[in-house]
Amino acid sequence: MSRTPNVLWIMADQLRFDYLSCYGHPHLHTPHIDALAKRGVQFDKTYVQSPVCGPSRMSAYTGRYVRSHGATWNGMPLRVGEPTLGDHLRSAGARAVLVGKTHMTADQEGMAWLGIDPASEIGVRVSECGFEAFERDDGLHPDSERQRWSAYDDYLVSLGYKSDNPWEDFANSGLDEDGELMSAWLLKNSRLAANVPEEHSETAYMTNRAIDFMTEAQKDGTPWMCHLSYIKPHWPYIVPAPYHDMYGSEHIVDPIRSDAERTVDHPLLRAYQNARVCKSFSRDHVREHVIPAYMGLIKQLDDNLGRLFAWMDETGLSENTIIAFTSDHGDYMGDHWMGDKDFYHEVAVKVPLIITDPRPQADATRGTRSGELVEMIDLAPTFLNALGGAPKPHILEGRDLTPLLHGTSGFSRRFAISEHDYSSFEMAQELGVRQEDARTVMIHDGRWKYIRCEGFAPVMFDLETDPQELRDIGSSDAPEHVTARAEMECALTTWALQHHTRITATADVLASQHNAAGTGILIGFWDAAEFEEVTGTPFDSFQPIGKPPA
């Protein structure tokens, strides 16, 4: 076990932390993911750096806050020159390979400025968020901007599924009783079985592709980090048989919401509740239609992971592969009278995280749970460490989780941060908020969750007395709340003013700034005697280069 381990980083999309049996779901049994937790550490307080796909993933893949990398919303390119986990792993002699979704948009203007051909090896890598793309599939077609056709579409066509858009017409549609095609873009069709058998679905296909990669990688022997990134259970909410009717209304947990939340007088919260998607998921018949499909998609994912883990056991890969399982954000599903994601209640901003480390140093923690505050950006430095890379604290803002995996000291975090840019939401116009001000930021210390809403009163929850987050105390006059808000606001200011872009400050660069005399530059010395007294160096000898003329 002295050789470098590989890392398999599995990410589900839009998976709530509480829709797995190891996280307490009463009816959705996920034995394979639960088994992973028994072999590793299950983290109970893991927060994403933005409660939406694009920015959350750009943070995960760079190990940096949204404030730092600047890709604040879906479709916003990650700037050329923003260092990625892939760049760091390659420097450490490891491969960083993508199988699935990243939500990356390439920075064409930045590449043009720097004369980088998007079709070149570096151009492709830059366009794929620093990954070597074994398979790239954002799982949303058609998306006229990002993706018209994928290898998965070719796969379906090769199996005889004929369509201009097989992804939609087969994997993401169903047939009604008259055999008519019904699109899963419409929620009322969520209970239909997808128009493909399970083994041809996106989840099964991407599992197969991960096996293809690992089989190939075994041959070349270079250590690797493989990001297996599933699109599901993200919408369109539809799942193949038999998963489509595995769950019924009796398996649906009650929504986390209160009538009092509907009368909240915070303009931003009210605008969220009035957004169409939130009104839609606040309707019980929508929840009753969608949640069983959502649960089926998760159950199908668990079964596919069981197949994957079994294969890894057979091939011996499990013995030398760190496996991390997580998600990019949650899904409101009608909780708090909201739908989709985009805000900071636990169901949206907290994600499952399980990491199993096969190395003996991790034996002490197997099957344990950690209540430490963890951020998604912590995975990058953790994987870099596992693959033998030197830490890069001036670039990577996450914190290495290895001490928590090995039961040693050295990990600490006081606050988790998450950010959101709602400038492209209709509510920004409705509220008359300028594009550059349409942003919120959450700072959470494990008890107080303080959400600064530019231009509005803050929103705050006390997770100790109100774990369901039903009561906004952002404007409460209670002295304890006033004090807590002041402390959180101060901590937020300190965080905001930290260096987030000082990424060229390598140890070498910082060292070169000391000992000015060594550079031949002297400031404020009166005479040679003073110079020699201060530096202990004869004045005539201080210069590395200059000499008096001959």
Added chain:
Amino acid sequence: MSRTPNVLWIMADQLRFDYLSCYGHPHLHTPHIDALAKRGVQFDKTYVQSPVCGPSRMSAYTGRYVRSHGATWNGMPLRVGEPTLGDHLRSAGARAVLVGKTHMTADQEGMAWLGIDPASEIGVRVSECGFEAFERDDGLHPDSERQRWSAYDDYLVSLGYKSDNPWEDFANSGLDEDGELMSAWLLKNSRLAANVPEEHSETAYMTNRAIDFMTEAQKDGTPWMCHLSYIKPHWPYIVPAPYHDMYGSEHIVDPIRSDAERTVDHPLLRAYQNARVCKSFSRDHVREHVIPAYMGLIKQLDDNLGRLFAWMDETGLSENTIIAFTSDHGDYMGDHWMGDKDFYHEVAVKVPLIITDPRPQADATRGTRSGELVEMIDLAPTFLNALGGAPKPHILEGRDLTPLLHGTSGFSRRFAISEHDYSSFEMAQELGVRQEDARTVMIHDGRWKYIRCEGFAPVMFDLETDPQELRDIGSSDAPEHVTARAEMECALTTWALQHHTRITATADVLASQHNAAGTGILIGFWDAAEFEEVTGTPFDSFQPIGKPPA
């Protein structure tokens, strides 16, 4: 005058705003710079974004705050991919040309990651902070990191000045009465005449090089912005005859300082005062030696600018060239018991700024002064506008000064910001401040100057009642001060949380985020009827690509 004007951007280094006669110096007469002010607008409240060369200039050349570009200290490379004024001007069809100093350090690691050859056209441009380098000279040799030898050294050698370091042995040393070479790195030698005649000095040489460039540029006809960037009056403080003995103790203005300042109990201010360079400049004999040389260097600069402006008048260039004159920061010269720069008193962080615009729209403002709060980063958007470029508010954080030049409305700024990273200062270790916490930031609204010092009490001055900044009210209990500090802290938080890195959010990108239906992505629609009711589009037609299978 309908053709595009050129821009000549003149920058002196370490020139205090108050060492020019047009800014009120009683003994230092600078008729040529004063004449420029009579032809244009003289700005009385111009603040640099960091009170030290490197970060101040990286802000000037990118139009972005230090927080945004991340090159927080001298020698810290400007990251590859950070857009510069040169990039924007080239997009607008203009040249961005350097003659002199930038203090730029190339990001070698970043170029390597992106496969950019430092010797390629783009590599050279990236290494020169986005400028086309007609002449690059940071005016400090030897500096083993950045510059060993320059074209100016070649020039001196070609004139017969023999040395391994002609810059130092001739331009920056003097001869004592015994004819022995005395280095101007030592302050006691500041009163000697430099070991070259005036016409061979750095200031005269760089003036000639600007004339060389403009002569050449006249032929090709492409609109240009030329950054003429002088190293002087920056140390080493020494000037050729006759300027070396033009000024005596009778011309030295009294230091701005009070005995009370010496008993300040702010740990950071005390550490500054105890720094060797500050103690050095707090000695009267040092001021008496250095200030006459500093004044002589400024007088020499004014005479060379007179020569340059006369030549521009003869050639007709003045008629079509916007001229801006400014500095990258000031010099304490013993004021407030401090030396060099690196903090936020007016003499360090406020700089002179004069802009003459030959266009008739500017006739109304000629010879006027502006009391508006201006930042150095405002020059980039101002020049971009003058040269016909489209505004780039998602990248350029400065504000176009054209309204102030043309006497129209549209310019406003409530706060000026400046930042400083003292992590490489000895006092950081002495104070036990971690490298990442060794930073300060100033926010100034024209009256209150609030300086947040991470880990220490703030420093604050009231420029209305204490224009000389002799009284730190950062810990004062006076209700007015407590209120002002709270307001400034809140404004600072708002500024810090603004988008500083969202540079890929072009208008196109933001537009593409609206109208999700247009991308074929639907979220939260129950059925076709609801879709058609909300969007006014028939459901069957919403997809740009997908169709049901044949």
